[in-house]
Amino acid sequence: MSAPATAAARGLIRCHGCERLSRRRRLGAGASASCSRCGTLLQQRQPDSLSRTWALVIAAYICYVPANLYPVMVFSRLGQPEGDTILSGVQVMFEMGWWAVGGLIFFASIVVPMAKLLSLTGLLLSVQWRSSWRPRERTVLYRVVEYIGRWSMLDMFVVSLMVALIQLGAVATMEPGIGATFFAAVVILTLLAALSFDPRLIWDQMEERE
């Protein structure tokens, strides 16, 4: 079988600024090449994609623990504070019979972040183990992760709205909990991890096998 017709296999580099293809040239130490059309630095793959993505994913796992253990919102009625974690907030909504909203928050705040972290970990491991298993499906999974990640911010926006709205002085107040900051950190870290992962690495393994 002939080498797959990828840009890298044909000695070409795709500019990530303007998409123009340039011929790869041998450079001296410390030299770099820029795109002739737009001047962007040419890179065959995202630099240090795996180690950067690993670092961000591990940091996200670490923040994930306090994000779920600590309250994201503290509601005080007549001076009595009562904290709600993400999970207990969803539980309350289900108890109230708000299935649609509860389900939505459950999906955006619990299913999406966990699925995203596990997917990124799986993608990283598959590249590291030079897997040739279903590259197309893994690339689609990457695109889903890339697209869906921002929706995890949903609950943080809800917190910001509640905090702004419920300010009744001594009667009742709503304050952000420390969990909210950690949760937002998880969302940001996983978004950055998805951006730093280069899905072309999935396909590079395929070429090496052939």
Next chain:
Amino acid sequence: MIACEYCDLLHRERELAHGQKAYCSACGGLLYRRVENSLERTLAFAIAALVLFMVANLSTFMLFSLEGRVQENTIFSGVEGLWAGGAQALALLICFTTIVAPLLSLLTMIYTILPLLLGARPPGVAGAMRFIGSIGTWAMLDVFMLAVLVAIVKLGMMARLELQVGAWAFVAMMVAMTAAGSSLDSGAVWARIEELE
């Protein structure tokens, strides 16, 4: 020739009809699309969105009434509430994703396209195009709007929430921004730049 951004496979570019898109044969990723009058459309939607941005941020977003007290809220109230409540990092993040990122995205689009249509290459156009591509992830207008609906349901039992002009302007801005983003064809931008040189 064009290489797929997701799997690096090379494709020969073909003429597309207006509104058509080309996908990668190996991984199914979007390769390129063709939009009729891409630059003019993007500019029109971006300017419309910018006007709506100002209305959305300067007018009342919603009225909140609880036990006889009526409170006016703007988009910025949430940021203030979080800041006052000690979650400064989260306040900055909410401010960035609902106000700063959409504004920067719109301004960069106008900065890039307006000069091109008038016949000049704006300085730093490559950086501007890369910026437009990456800032989109951080502009979370749609997520914020869904959060507003969730808050209405959650607070609906004890209080009354009424959406005001600011909220409708916000929804319209979201639609205009999405339209601007999907009208922007980077191929058309670079073709225009090459034409000018």
